[in-house]
Every structure is written in C-alpha cells, then in structure tokens.
Amino acid sequence: MGLKDKLTELKRNALEEINDAKDLKKINDIRVNLLGKKGPITEVLRGMRDLPKEERPNVGSFANKVRDELSNAISERKERIEIIKTSKRLEEEKLDVTLPGVPVKIGQPHIIMQVIDQIEKLFLGMGYQVVDGPEVEEDHYNFEMMNLPKDHPARDMQDTFYITDKFLMRTQTSPVQARTMEKHDFSKGSLKMISPGKVYRRDTDDATHSHQFHQIEGLVIDKSITMADLKGTLQLIARTVFGKEREIRLRPSYFPFTEPSVEVDVSCFKCGGDGCSVCKQTGWIEVLGAGMVHPNVLKMSGIDADIYGGFAFGLGPDRFAMLKYGVDDIREFYLNDMRFLKQFSQRG
Amino acid sequence: MKISTKWLSDYVNIDVEPQVLAEKIERTAVEVDEVYRLEKGLKKIVVGETLKVEKHPDSDHLRICQVNVGEDEPLQIICGAPNIAAHKKVIVALPNSRIAGNVKIKRGKMRGEVSEGMICALQEIGFVESVVPKKFVDGIYFLPEDAEPGAPVYSYLGMDEDIIDLDVTPNRADMLSMRGTAYELAAIYDKKVTLPRLEIKESKNDNIENYLEIAADSKLASTYLMRIIKNVTIGESPMWLQKRLWNAGIRPLNNVVDVTNYILMDYGQPMHSFDYGKISEKKIIVRLAQPGEVLTTIDEKERKLNSHDIVIADGKGPIALAGTMGGQATGVDNGTTTVALEAAVFNSSLVRKTARRHNLHSEASMRFERGINRATVVEALNTAAQLIADLGNGEIVSGIAEGTKEEAVPVEVSVSLDKINKVLGTSLASTDVEDIFKRLGFGVDVSNAVFNVSVPPRRWDISIAADLIEEVARIYGYDKLPATLPKGELTPGNYNHSQKMIRAARQLLEAAGLTQAISYGLTTAEKAGRFLMQPSETTQLNFPMSSDRTTARMNLVSGLLDDVAYNVARKVDDVALYEQGRVFYRKAGTVRPIEVEHIAGVMTGLFKTATWHEPKVPVDFFLTKGIVEHMLHALGITENISYIQADGHEEMHPGRTADIYVDDEFLGFVGEIHPNLCKEYHIDRTYVFELDLQKIIDMDKQVKSYIPVSKYPAITRDVAMAVDKDVKNSDIIDCIEKNSGNNLAKVELFDVYEGEHIAANLRSLAYKLTYQNKEATLLDEEVTKDFDKVIDKLKEEFNAKIR
Numbered sequence A: 001m002g003l004k005d006k007l008t009e010l011k012r013n014a015l016e017e018i019n020d021a022k023d024l025k026k027i028n029d030i031r032v033n034l035l036g037k038k039g040p041i042t043e044v045l046r047g048m049r050d051l052p053k054e055e056r057p058n059v060g061s062f063a064n065k066v067r068d069e070l071s072n073a074i075s076e077r078k079e080r081i082e083i084i085k086t087s088k089r090l091e092e093e094k095l096d097v098t099l100p101g102v103p104v105k106i107g108q109p110h111i112i113m114q115v116i117d118q119i120e121k122l123f124l125g126m127g128y129q130v131v132d133g134p135e136v137e138e139d140h141y142n143f144e145m146m147n148l149p150k151d152h153p154a155r156d157m158q159d160t161f162y163i164t165d166k167f168l169m170r171t172q173t174s175p176v177q178a179r180t181m182e183k184h185d186f187s188k189g190s191l192k193m194i195s196p197g198k199v200y201r202r203d204t205d206d207a208t209h210s211h212q213f214h215q216i217e218g219l220v221i222d223k224s225i226t227m228a229d230l231k232g233t234l235q236l237i238a239r240t241v242f243g244k245e246r247e248i249r250l251r252p253s254y255f256p257f258t259e260p261s262v263e264v265d266v267s268c269f270k271c272g273g274d275g276c277s278v279c280k281q282t283g284w285i286e287v288l289g290a291g292m293v294h295p296n297v298l299k300m301s302g303i304d305a306d307i308y309g310g311f312a313f314g315l316g317p318d319r320f321a322m323l324k325y326g327v328d329d330i331r332e333f334y335l336n337d338m339r340f341l342k343q344f345s346q347r348g
Numbered sequence B: 001m002k003i004s005t006k007w008l009s010d011y012v013n014i015d016v017e018p019q020v021l022a023e024k025i026e027r028t029a030v031e032v033d034e035v036y037r038l039e040k041g042l043k044k045i046v047v048g049e050t051l052k053v054e055k056h057p058d059s060d061h062l063r064i065c066q067v068n069v070g071e072d073e074p075l076q077i078i079c080g081a082p083n084i085a086a087h088k089k090v091i092v093a094l095p096n097s098r099i100a101g102n103v104k105i106k107r108g109k110m111r112g113e114v115s116e117g118m119i120c121a122l123q124e125i126g127f128v129e130s131v132v133p134k135k136f137v138d139g140i141y142f143l144p145e146d147a148e149p150g151a152p153v154y155s156y157l158g159m160d161e162d163i164i165d166l167d168v169t170p171n172r173a174d175m176l177s178m179r180g181t182a183y184e185l186a187a188i189y190d191k192k193v194t195l196p197r198l199e200i201k202e203s204k205n206d207n208i209e210n211y212l213e214i215a216a217d218s219k220l221a222s223t224y225l226m227r228i229i230k231n232v233t234i235g236e237s238p239m240w241l242q243k244r245l246w247n248a249g250i251r252p253l254n255n256v257v258d259v260t261n262y263i264l265m266d267y268g269q270p271m272h273s274f275d276y277g278k279i280s281e282k283k284i285i286v287r288l289a290q291p292g293e294v295l296t297t298i299d300e301k302e303r304k305l306n307s308h309d310i311v312i313a314d315g316k317g318p319i320a321l322a323g324t325m326g327g328q329a330t331g332v333d334n335g336t337t338t339v340a341l342e343a344a345v346f347n348s349s350l351v352r353k354t355a356r357r358h359n360l361h362s363e364a365s366m367r368f369e370r371g372i373n374r375a376t377v378v379e380a381l382n383t384a385a386q387l388i389a390d391l392g393n394g395e396i397v398s399g400i401a402e403g404t405k406e407e408a409v410p411v412e413v414s415v416s417l418d419k420i421n422k423v424l425g426t427s428l429a430s431t432d433v434e435d436i437f438k439r440l441g442f443g444v445d446v447s448n449a450v451f452n453v454s455v456p457p458r459r460w461d462i463s464i465a466a467d468l469i470e471e472v473a474r475i476y477g478y479d480k481l482p483a484t485l486p487k488g489e490l491t492p493g494n495y496n497h498s499q500k501m502i503r504a505a506r507q508l509l510e511a512a513g514l515t516q517a518i519s520y521g522l523t524t525a526e527k528a529g530r531f532l533m534q535p536s537e538t539t540q541l542n543f544p545m546s547s548d549r550t551t552a553r554m555n556l557v558s559g560l561l562d563d564v565a566y567n568v569a570r571k572v573d574d575v576a577l578y579e580q581g582r583v584f585y586r587k588a589g590t591v592r593p594i595e596v597e598h599i600a601g602v603m604t605g606l607f608k609t610a611t612w613h614e615p616k617v618p619v620d621f622f623l624t625k626g627i628v629e630h631m632l633h634a635l636g637i638t639e640n641i642s643y644i645q646a647d648g649h650e651e652m653h654p655g656r657t658a659d660i661y662v663d664d665e666f667l668g669f670v671g672e673i674h675p676n677l678c679k680e681y682h683i684d685r686t687y688v689f690e691l692d693l694q695k696i697i698d699m700d701k702q703v704k705s706y707i708p709v710s711k712y713p714a715i716t717r718d719v720a721m722a723v724d725k726d727v728k729n730s731d732i733i734d735c736i737e738k739n740s741g742n743n744l745a746k747v748e749l750f751d752v753y754e755g756e757h758i759a760a761n762l763r764s765l766a767y768k769l770t771y772q773n774k775e776a777t778l779l780d781e782e783v784t785k786d787f788d789k790v791i792d793k794l795k796e797e798f799n800a801k802i803r
C-alpha cells in the first residue's frame, strides 16, 4: 500500500473517530494522538525519506492536506460538542420563573409622615423654612399670642389638656409661628415657614376624633403679601396632595388669628365634583383653614402691621391621609397594626 | 341656628330655592349644617276626626276608632295611645302611607279587628321629641279644631317650611337671630329688609315705679331692663307661634315663655320672665353671688353658687342665675297673673364661666357669650311685652324699670381703597367697595379714596380695617380672587442640621426593615416611667380625659410595646417597628419638661419568614444590635462606640442587654425585654433599642475625607482560640488592636463556637486579621512577626488556647 493510500485510510478512520467523539476530553485525546509528534501523520511524513525524490512533493502536500482536513474536523467537532454541551446545560438549568422572588425586607414611613414629607418638600422648594417647636407649650404662645385671650369664646372650640394654668399640650402648631415671628429679623428678608408636628386636644377617641393628631401650619410675612397669594399657595397644596386636576374654593370662616378667615374646600378627587359618598354629594371636601394674619397677632410679635402683612394656613395630615386613602377610623394611625402600616408602600 | 325660609320671607324677599340659598350662605357668610323640610318623604298623612272611640273587646289598652278622613265612609283605626278621645282632630296615616323613617303603613288587623291606617304622634311623623309639647310627648297629637278632615296635615304643623340649619361661627353672633340673618341675606342678594315693629300699648293708670326697684352693677350687666305685664292669663300659644318655635328647635311651653323664646330667635335677645307675685320686697338686685348661697333652678337642681356667678336677687336672695337659668321659685306657672319681664346684656365672660361651671349651656347663654345687639334691647323688650299682653289678655304697666342702660352707638372704622386691594390682590374700584358697604347697611363716606364706615351695633364683630376688608372680600366673592404666589426676594429652603439628621435616621431604619410607628405621646404614669434613660419626674395633665392618657411619655419603647401587644393580640406575630419622637423629662422643682428627640425600635417574631427559597430568620439580639450599629455608623458615629453588658435595667433581660456609649456619653440601650414584662403585655420574646437622638445630632461628626485605596496587596491571618466563656469579644479585639503594630488594617470576628467539641467552660472565637501597608508591599515575614506577637499577648492575657 502506498503512502497516499495509507493516508487516505488514516483519514477515513480518523474522521469516523472524530465524529463519534462525545466530549471535549475525547476530542483532545484524538488531537494529540492524530496530530501530535508521535502521531500517524508525522510518522507518514517521516516515511517520505524512503520515497523517490519526485514523489515527495506530491505526497507531502497530500499529507499536509490530510492534516489540515483532520485539524479542521477536530475544531468543528469541538465547537459542535461545546454547542451541545451549552444547550444541554441551558436545558437542565431551566427554572419555573413564575415561582415568587425573594422578598426584600424593607420598612416604610408612616402614612402620616408620607403626607408631611410631601408637603414639606413642596414648601422647601418654594424657599420656606421648616420650623419645629415644643409640644408642651405656654398658654401665652398657644393662645394669647394667637389673639385668643383668656375667656375668648373661641377657646371653647378647642378643648385643651392643661398641665398647669400656664402650661399645656399644644392644641395647634401655630405657637411655633408666634415664637418665630418674635425672633425673625425682617431687615434680612421675608419670613416663609411651615411648622409640622403633633398636637393634642382634650377629646374622647372615636372614629373621627383623636386626642393626638398632626398639623402643618404655614406662615408668610412680607411687605406685599395678598390674599390672592394665599389662594394660589393653597391651590398648589391641593394639587400636590390630591392631584393636578383639583380646584379649590374659599368660604368665610372664623379663626381669631386671621382676618379675613376662610375654610378651604377642594373639588372631590373621587367623583371630580359630580357628588359621591366621599364628598357627601356636594362635590367639595373641606380640607383646611386659612386667612390673612390678624393685625393683633403681628403687633403682639412686635411686627409693624401697617408695613407688614401675610397669610397663614393650617392643615391636618391625618385628615389628608384619611381622605386620600379612604381610611375611615383615625385611631388606625396610632395603633400601628403592621397590616395597616404596610399597605402604604407605594412611593413617588 | 335653624332658619325657616318662610319666617325669613316676612323680612326680606329672596326668591331662590332653599338649596341654592344654603349654598350662597355657605360661600358668603357661615357654614350650613343641613337643609330640610319635615314633610319630605312622608305620604298620605291627613287630618282625621275621631267620630267614635270604643274599647277593643280583646285588649285593655287598645281602642277602636271611627275616623272621618274626608271620605264618604269613616275609617276604622285601632289606636293604643293613652290620650285618644272622640271628637278630636288627629294625625292619620292612611293605608299605604309613609311615616317617618320611611316606614310604610298598611291596612291590617289588630287582635282580630280591622285597622285602616294609624293615628300618629308627632314623633312618628318626624318631629324630634325635644320640641314636642309636653302633654303630647307620650301620646298622639291633637290638631287645631278647625283642621279640615282629609286635608294633608303638613301646613297645619309647619312641616311644609324649608329649614336651613346654620353653623354660626363665634364672630357672627348677629346671625343667631332671624333679623340679623335677614340683614345678611339682604346684603348678599342686594335687597332691602323690611322689619315689622309691634306698636306698644301701655296701661296709663299704672306705673312701673309702683312695682319695682332695680339695683344693677354695670360691670355685670351693661343694660338691665324690666317691664311688668299684669292680669295675664297663662295658656297655650297660638299655632303660628308654636310652629315657629318648634321649627327653630324649641319646645312650646306656655304663652309667656314661648314669647321670650320667640324674641330670642327673632332678635337674638335672651329674656327671662319671672312670676312677679313671687318676687320679695319689689326688689331686683343684679350682683355677684355670695359664697355659700344656693339656688334651685327650674330644672329642679340645687346649685351651689360662687362669687363669679352673676345672680338676680330679690329682697330675700338669688332668684335666677343671670343669662343661664331662672330659679324654680319665681318661674312662671299656670297660676301666674303678673309677669316681670327681663331684657339685659350680661358680662359675656362671666356668663361663659357660669355656663361652663354649672354645665348650663343654652341658646340664651350662647348669645350672651358671643354678644347681643345693643341697639334692639328695648325694642325686643317692648315687642315681647306687647305679645304677652296680646296672647294672655294682659295689660302692660307703663314704663320700663332700669337698672343700667348702655347707649348703642355705631363704630367708626376707616380703610383705604389701596389697602383693600393690596391685601386682597384685587383691583376693585371705589364704587365697587362703596356699594358693598351700602348693601351691608353700613354708613359710608368716601374721601380721598378712604372709606369712613359707620358700623351699626348689630355687627359688633367689626372694629378694625381688617374686619372691613373681610366684609368686602366675602361679598365681592372669594371665587373672583386671582390665584398667585408670593413674590419678593428668593429665600433658600433647607432642613436644618437637626431635621436632616432626624430624617436620615428614619430612612436608615426603614432601609434596615423597620416600619415607622406613631404611638401616643400620652400614656399612664407607670408606662411613662419605664425604660428611663435619665432620672426624671413625670409631667402630668391636670384634668386627663381617661386614665390611659395622663402622663407625657419619658420613653418610646413603652408605646412600641403597646403596638406589639396590639399586633400580637390580632395574630400578627412578626413585628418590626421604629418610632422617632419626643420624650418629656422634667427636673424636680420645675414645671415645664425638657423635650428630647429619641429614636427607638422594637422587633418580635420572625424578621424574615421562611420562603420556598430561603429559611426563616428569627429576630434576635444580634440582628437588633446590627441595626443599631448600622444606623450609628451611617449617622457618622464611627469611633469609640462601646456596648457594655447591662444587667441593671428592671424592664430588660439582665443577660441580654447592652448599654451603648460613645466615649463616656450614654446614648441608650439595646436588648431583650424581661420575660416578666413580656408576660404583662402577653407577648413573646421581644427585642428593643432606644437612643437619645438629640445626643447623636449634637455630636461632632468629622467630615470624612477620601482615603486612597492602597495599591499594595493586603495579607490576612486567621486565628481561632479557645478562651474562658467570660472573656468578651470586645476585650479580645481591644487586645489585638493594641498589640498589632501599624500595619493592622482591620480585625473581624468570623466564628463563635460553644459545644461538644470544646470544654464546657470555654468557647472558641475566630478572627481574621488584615494587614496592609499604604506605602509599600508588606513582607510576609513582617506580618508573621506582628501576628506572633499578638498571639503571645492573647495567650498571656486571656489564657487563650490557639486552635
């Protein structure tokens, strides 16, 4: 048998072996055996020395061709095996992606705090300060500086937890405003503030009353603040909390520390104003009280009421949260049932 | 204040639907509670005439009545009312009618006898019991004798009138009267008011001086007037008066008391009627009560008076509590013939206090508290006297007895057009504003764009320019105001340092898995005083509402434990909450507490429930401590924190509690609740922490500057050692840090073992020490040298057996 025939047979056997190989180890063994220094092709090439000179190039190039063909076949087979291996792995690793993901353990702000945060951000963006004050207040700041002298009939509107004749649990966060007005240096510019916090009333707890709740009061004092500015600001609050479609309306009311005083209604976010159970068929929901700061309040804080004026408003985050989320019992906010608190996890 | 639009139409002609009117009132004046008409929802309720009333054969209390309802044949109706009688005009609910509460009345049988409908009490057709005349409260009502059988009953009873119930704010006491409300509506609708005035006819031959001598203190009553009406026959009031009273929410009583109540509603002027025959010594004295005096009021209660109560006294002693309630002994009854009628203006703050002290808030006291129209006291008194004389066939004694009398004068207030437009943000013209003042019935004089306004006494709420601006704004209409935002210099809006820290702390705990709770700040003295982090007195309410809420909290954990107990009682066993808020510490000898910001957490049950994918994670000490550590670090407290074993907290597990210090500053504690306290709350193992957030806020926190990441590789060494169980991890770490030389970058505990492979009194602790030199590559030999030194030290100090 000539060398060529030998090579041809070698090639046929080798190709068969290559195509039978099932894994990478086998194909590697074949490569080493076939194409290595001790392999059959090298051996054939070594045997060329015994050939007549003129046949050598022919046989030589044939041998190289066989080597290349086999080398290619090995590469292809190797690639093929890898593809099979990968696809087998992928097949085996298939998951039921409908199984639930691992729950993330995260807490969240109390719903009332979410409402407060939202309003704080709105006002910080408009250049207001957020000011805190004491929860145990002096009668002087809680009432008298708010134009509510002792014996004023409007004191009956707010039942108060007194500690002594002089000290009480604040019934509103407006004493913070009185304290801030007293200190503010108007030569350094206007006063724009909100004061959020806890307040207390001498009430029996039931679905709509709580002896503890929250308030955010706002105050702006400058040389040319108008009631139209108040209206625009209130509209902004209503639209921020209850949605950008909302309209507001003002109704006359009475608070000793403002004159004029208004009650503010927002168009019903549930029915859009057509009338439903949330708005008691009126299309409007009462959400806050406001007004132009009473000259007496300014005077008591040492501010010249002929030059300066401003507006004030007060709103209840508890009430906002009740309205917005349909909570029908204010006590839920302070009992802290995990199942209640966890419902308000939506952000943004 | 219940306003009947029918009554109102006597004074001002406003021809709009009651709902529309109510809406207008709400938008312009005061809130409206309700708009209603009593007949609404009722059906087939007619006048009946009882022709015959016979005993029911099978019943002791039922009667069989033949009732003429205007048809050819009378109806047979069974009636159980005790006052049923023949030849009376009664209220009949016909078969298939509807009475109050949407109840349908059907033809039926009662104990075998056919009943074709029902004879009704007032309450059954929608009257509230408090306005039903006393004699009809327990039975059916008798209509006037001229009522037409078969005709609907509504107009006979005033049930066809529209009632608008106003919620009048304290400043608008003028609207606590029909006449005041008429002025207001006339202003809103730009109409004229026409107020009828009753001409008074006095008896010429008898003078008041023969009857009374009054002494009044003007500080107690700025006006105190009386008239005498003699030869009065006490009886029922006519229907027109009764209807007006019950539609205003007042029960008719007799013609004298009814007139005083009518005047109260019409003029807003409270009045009191005395039986003149029972006044001693013809004397009336308005004074403060003397200590020890008592008075039995018409509600038959004996009241102890004090020296802040204004009383009306006669020659013997107090006969009435001024402005709140009359005395029983001098009240008008069926035997009264001479009436002494009082119209006064009492000191509002004293009336308010008396009403509060004796719990005697009434329509009258409310008006004294809020203010009386000084201009109509005499007119109201005269009208009342004339009405009593008319209704009781009496005679008015000539003259008014005067204790004090205050002249009513208009108040002059000025405001400029410029000021009005500047405050409201409007551009109103002078004529617009002038027109508004005129509509309100105010006198107005304009000069140089300044309005000099003369405000009548009925609007005593107006005294300064701002009050006038409010009048202009509401009559002009708040809807017409533009909506703008404050202009002026820009100001930065930022949280201050403390606010930022508080909000950061909240967010850190939320990210760590704790949900924010807001508990009650008031609690019991016992709960307030637990978990105290510094000595403090309690701060207590002087008149608490309930025994659960008497004391300002001095810790947050108590409230959180209440929350846990609430959850656990509702089968929510896994709780992870935190709270941020104030505690109230009070020094002995001071009144006002110091308010300190705290932050606290509570966890019980599972931190993570098992899923198909992961095992459960129960809450434990180290999980809780990890959250605290994380928060402190993230808030910039990174150095010199120590956790000291604390067995001294009564409420805490003595072996599982650590006090937290930064240097020598006590910051708070973390640990497990004592099993005894858990038992009290009916809760399982619970872990808590509480920190003084104020101290954290106030601590110096160095602004971190960037530390370059070392280019040179680190070398680590592990060491595991068996030590006595009492040896604390913190001691070992201290020892390692102190004895490791400059190249030690960090030391971490990575394993703790106690159990069968180690002696019972020992435990094994394993640490990884990381060495790094920032300037050069560390040599293995250097590290080995340092490491060996530490090992020797550990052996020496803790008798550590290296494993």
Ligand SMILES: [Zn+2]
Pocket: A268, A269, A270, A271, A272, A273, A274, A275, A276, A277, A278, A279, A280, A281, A283, A284
């Ligand atoms: Zn609605």
